[in-house]
Amino acid sequence: MELLSALERELQQLDEKSLRRRLRVAETPCAPHVTVDGRDMLAFCSNDYLGLASHPLLVEALREGALHYGVGSGASHLISGHSRAHALLEERFAEFLAPHLESPRALYFCTGYMANLAIVSALAGRDADLFSEELNHASLIDGARLSRANLHVYPHGDTEALEGLLKNSKAKNKVVVTDSVFSMDGDLAPLPALLALCEQYGACLVVDDAHGFGVLGANGRGALEHFGLRSPYLVYMGTLGKAAGVGGAFVAAHETVIEWLIQRARPYIYTTAAAPALAHALMASMDIIGGAEGAARRAHLDALIAQLRGALKLQRWELFPSHTAIQPVIIGPNDETMRAAGVLYEQGFLVPGIRPPTVPPDTARLRVTLSAAHTAQDVGALASAVNLLETFA
Ligand SMILES: Cc1ncc(COP(=O)(O)O)c(C=O)c1O
Known part of the structure; x- marks a missing residue:
């Protein structure tokens, strides 16, 4: 069918530009520690900012x-x-x-x-x-x-x-x-x-x-x-x-x-x-x-944001000046971004690489999101992994 072969060609082009997106299957509730595609991961990708999704x-x-x-x-x-x-x-x-x-x-x-x-x-x-x-x-x-x-x-x-x-x-x-x-x-x-x-x-x-x-x-x-x-x-x-x-x-x-x-x-x-x-x-x-629990969760989240921003020491990559739970690390090229996300994945960190058209060309990034359900140890582990990754990327 003409349509199918046209779609196959388009999909191939997405692969060539490192733009093909893939679905992953989560088997556990939305939380920092999740099992995705059968692997235990520490996730920094949900928008569950207060950690309520499985409260x-x-x-x-x-x-x-x-x-x-x-x-x-x-x-x-x-x-x-x-x-x-x-x-x-x-x-x-x-x-x-x-x-x-x-x-x-x-x-x-x-x-x-x-x-x-x-x-x-x-x-x-x-x-x-x-x-x-x-x-x-x-x-x-x-x-x-x-x-x-x-x-x-x-x-x-x-x-x-x-x-x-x-x-x-x-x-x-x-x-x-x-x-x-x-x-x-x-x-x-x-x-x-x-x-x-x-x-x-x-x-x-x-x-x-x-x-x-x-x-x-x-x-x-x-x-x-x-x-x-x-x-x-x-x-x-x-x-x-x-x-x-x-x-x-x-x-x-x-x-x-x-x-x-x-x-x-x-x-x-x-x-x-x-x-x-x-x-x-x-x-x-x-x-x-x-209520009081919400206030306590927001205070913990703020502390984690400050901790991450203090711990990331980037040279070539750029930590975007954000003071919210969304902490993007701008890398630039799509392929380098997806490689970085891939290495983190292999190390057990789930951090999405975001590419155009979601973001402007040449600003592909790791979109780190923090949640009040994270601990200071979780955030420390991610910061060390990203610092090391940039050094060897
Ligand atoms: C800024 C913004 N507006 C709207 C939406 C859509 O909300 P929903 O996921 O509930 O459809 C999203 C994300 O999903 C968003 O990031």
């Missing part, structure tokens, strides 16, 4: 949720799939983000990818001007394509460039979208300056806090708490498969925005609601994030 209280809450609600929702939210578990969780998110939003309401989504498609396509219609940060996550980029709005991509962190674009915009509806913590670099968007511009030019600011929710801020409320922001212009998206340890996502914003999403967001309307048991488990996750 006994969450496992118990999921079991309890399944006993109470069953295992499937059976329908989309607007038909009959919207359970009490979803409704309670949404109230909890609205309350949690209340210090940062006006008249807040929240909506729970199956995934962050779908939440981003929903927000961008429902808020920015054909006549809107959409301003998207250069390094935004793929789901925001795909949302922009789906929206058919006039798309303006502004350079990474460049608020002056954004202001130039906003100034020239004649559109009544202006939407700025940005990641808060950039997923491949770990740095933070200049949210206070972005919000000030949005308020000045009457644009709404969509913040994708996938890597900040639960981790940033004294109470784990995320990037808005970290920067002390509050505004009716904010539309906040937090994912729940990372620090919250379960899965799904939520959008919190002014109640009118949420009502509009319920009416118009196709990735919300035309899909079966997530299992109510997941929403029930997320309530246990929220108890931990907002």
Whole structure:
């Protein structure tokens, strides 16, 4: 078949450029010590920043949720799939983000990818001007394509460039979208300056806090708490498969925005609601994030970040200036990056090599992520292995 041979050729080209991706099978729960493809490994690759993905209280809450609600929702939210578990969780998110939003309401989504498609396509219609940060996550980029709005991509962190674009915009509806913590670099968007511009030019600011929710801020409320922001212009998206340890996502914003999403967001309307048991488990996750245990886990994670940054002594490779749990080691060439990831793998460390198109050409990297479930010994062992590897690479 013509299609199959064309695909084979393309796949071969991926191999030649060291760009072919491979699936690995994990046989144990998400934790620092995992068994992958039958090998025991020390993992630095999950986004389980607080170490909640296999927390006994969450496992118990999921079991309890399944006993109470069953295992499937059976329908989309607007038909009959919207359970009490979803409704309670949404109230909890609205309350949690209340210090940062006006008249807040929240909506729970199956995934962050779908939440981003929903927000961008429902808020920015054909006549809107959409301003998207250069390094935004793929789901925001795909949302922009789906929206058919006039798309303006502004350079990474460049608020002056954004202001130039906003100034020239004649559109009544202006939407700025940005990641808060950039997923491949770990740095933070200049949210206070972005919000000030949005308020000045009457644009709404969509913040994708996938890597900040639960981790940033004294109470784990995320990037808005970290920067002390509050505004009716904010539309906040937090994912729940990372620090919250379960899965799904939520959008919190002014109640009118949420009502509009319920009416118009196709990735919300035309899909079966997530299992109510997941929403029930997320309530246990929220108890931990907002309580003393969450604060202790965030403090431990901060100590591990400082330890890793102090222990890595790199000459040719570059430790990106990030103060979040995402600590990328930039190597550059794809083949050298994949060799480094391969040697670490052989030594029992699971650290993903990230290549284009996920990151710009010539900036392939080891994406190290830390979790509160790691110990200081785990981090020390990784730092020694990476230091040695760079010397002999
Ligand atoms: C910045 C960012 N936004 C959105 C998503 C999508 O979230 P989800 O995995 O829940 O689909 C991710 C990662 O998966 C992400 O890193």
